[in-house]
Amino acid sequence: xxxxxxxxxxxxxxxxxxxxxxxxxxxxxxxxxxxxxxxxxxxxxxxxxxxxxxxxxxxxxxxxxxxxxxxxxxxxxxxxxxxxxxxxxxxxxxxxxxxxxxxxxxxxxxxxxxxxxxxxxxxxxxxxxxxxxxxxxxxxxxxxxxxxxxxxxxxxxxxxxxxxxxxxxxxxxxxxxxxxxxxxxxxxxxxxxxxxxxxxxxxxxxxxxxxxxxxxxxxxxxxxxxxxxxxxxxxxxxxxxxxxxxxxxxxxxxxxxxxxxxxxxxxxxxxxxxxxxxxxxxxxxxxxxxxxxxxxxxxxxxxxxxxxxxxxxxxxxxxxxxxxxxxxxxxxxxxxxxxxxxxxxxxxxxxxxxxxxxxxxxxxxxxxxxxxxxxxxxxxxxxxxxxxxxxxxxxxx
Numbered sequence: 485x486x487x488x489x490x491x492x493x494x495x496x497x498x499x500x501x502x503x504x505x506x507x508x509x510x511x512x513x514x515x516x517x518x519x520x521x522x523x524x525x526x527x528x529x530x531x532x533x534x535x536x537x538x539x540x541x542x543x544x545x546x547x548x549x550x551x552x553x554x555x556x557x558x559x560x561x562x563x564x565x566x567x568x569x570x571x572x573x574x575x576x577x578x579x580x581x582x583x584x585x586x587x588x589x590x591x592x593x594x595x596x597x598x599x600x601x602x603x604x605x606x607x608x609x610x611x612x613x614x615x616x617x618x619x620x621x622x623x624x625x626x627x628x629x630x631x632x633x634x635x636x637x638x639x640x641x642x643x644x645x646x647x648x649x650x651x652x653x654x655x656x657x658x659x660x661x662x663x664x665x666x667x668x669x670x671x672x673x674x675x676x677x678x679x680x681x682x683x684x685x686x687x688x689x690x691x692x693x694x695x696x697x698x699x700x701x702x703x704x705x706x707x708x709x710x711x712x713x714x715x716x717x718x719x720x721x722x723x724x725x726x727x728x729x730x731x732x733x734x735x736x737x738x739x740x741x742x743x744x745x746x747x748x749x750x751x752x753x754x755x756x757x758x759x760x761x762x763x764x765x766x767x768x769x770x771x772x773x774x775x776x777x778x779x780x781x782x783x784x785x786x787x788x789x790x791x792x793x794x795x796x797x798x799x800x801x802x803x804x805x806x807x808x809x810x811x812x813x814x815x816x817x818x819x820x821x822x823x824x825x826x827x828x829x830x831x832x833x834x835x836x837x838x839x840x841x842x843x844x845x846x847x848x849x850x851x852x853x854x855x856x857x858x859x860x861x862x863x864x865x866x867x868x869x870x871x872x873x874x875x876x877x878x879x880x881x
Contacts, residue, residue, distance in 0.1 A: 713758075
């Protein structure tokens with residue numbers, strides 16, 4: 485060949501630019517999986533660790549990511565079954581090849597996701613979640629903190645209505661998993677009022693209030709708070725449940741609502757489901773328990789319901805009634821001695837003439853600040869302050 489002439493198989497730089505590149509295979513997880521299983525008849529245990537994906541995703545994409553990951557986990561075994569059902573020596577139907585599939589599984593992967601995002605954690609089933617909590621041991625004297633240790637809790641141990649809990653945590657974007665402490669309230673009135681009550685207590689006890697910790701406030705409704713008891717017990721975080729006394733006259737066949745002074749029992753499921761002993765507890769017995777401080781506390785949970793502002797005094801049946809009795813002058817209720825039934829009726833009448841419950845709470849929480857926190861809420865918040873809830877934790881799904 486003459487010197488200086490290019491070899492016939494040699495391409496100049498211009499030729500390379502003009503010649504199209506071979507197409508790259510698409511980055512498709514299903515295609516990649518098929519290629520892998522075709523060359524690797526036997527597979528070991530595959531672990532895929534995803535550390536805090538929320539650092540790279542906005543909240544909506546975090547939920548979509550976990551949903552897509554769950555879809556993939558369930559998809560690949562089906563692909564594997566379809567491939568193996570049509571392999572030589574195998575029958576053509578997936579159902580007929582189940583024995584061979586079970587005897588030598590190709591899809592043996594597990595995803596481990598660590599997260600501090602409620603959007604990610606709330607999408608997981610309890611059986612898939614491992615909850616890491618940092619706790620401090622105490623030395624023998626009990627006054628000095630000891631070395632820290634990590635406790636791993638298996639949320640598959642949570643009993644009860646998992647479907648309801650998962651739906652609630654997902655729809656409300658609740659951050660219960662990542663809170664130092666939790667407050668569960670019945671309705672919008674308490675949800676608006678409790679932060680204002682915390683501010684009042686903060687002014688009296690600087691540095692000792694829940695505001696200096698990560699406290700989640702959840703509106704769960706009066707008929708559903710007890711459904712959270714199993715989950716709260718497993719998580720082990722201090723939780724205050726603020727609920728209504730809800731007295732009823734059980735002598736009436738229709739079980740009508742009534743004043744506390746004329747009631748027999750409570751219709752509140754949060755109270756009745758607290759323990760087997762409280763399933764048929766009377767209002768009189770509940771008021772007797774109110775002489776202790778706090779009335780009902782066990783483990784990491786405390787139950788706060790309406791109590792008289794002073795022993796033997798009138799008692800509200802709802803938050804609005806209790807607020808009026810704690811601030812009689814604001815509602816034109818006599819402050820002197822009077823029968824409890826009469827004062828309870830005046831409190832009920834004074835709040836019924838107001839606007840909606842939400843407006844009632846807004847008027848006092850955001851407007852007028854010259855009021856006293858009802859005793860049952862104050863004692864519950866004081867109990868919560870005294871609990872050690874400074875542990876840090878993370879979820880592993």
